[in-house]
Amino acid sequence: MQExxxxxxxxxxxxxxxxxxxxxxxxxxxxxxxxxxxxxxxxTPEMIAEAALQ
Numbered sequence: 001m002q003e004x005x006x007x008x009x010x011x012x013x014x015x016x017x018x019x020x021x022x023x024x025x026x027x028x029x030x031x032x033x034x035x036x037x038x039x040x041x042x043x044t045p046e047m048i049a050e051a052a053l054q
C-alpha cells in the first residue's frame with residue numbers, strides 16, 4: 001500500500017508583509033517530506049478557509 005503524504009496549509013492572514021516565519025516553517029515541513037500549500041500574503045480568514053476546503 002502506498003503511504004500518503006501529510007498535506008499542510010500555511011497561510012499568512014493580515015495586512016502586514018512579515019511572512020518570513022511562515023516561509024521558514026513551510027520549507028522545514030517540505031524538507032521533512034510533507035506537501036505544503038502556502039497561500040501567500042494578505043489573506044482574509046475567508047480566503048484561508050476556502051483554500052483549506054479545496
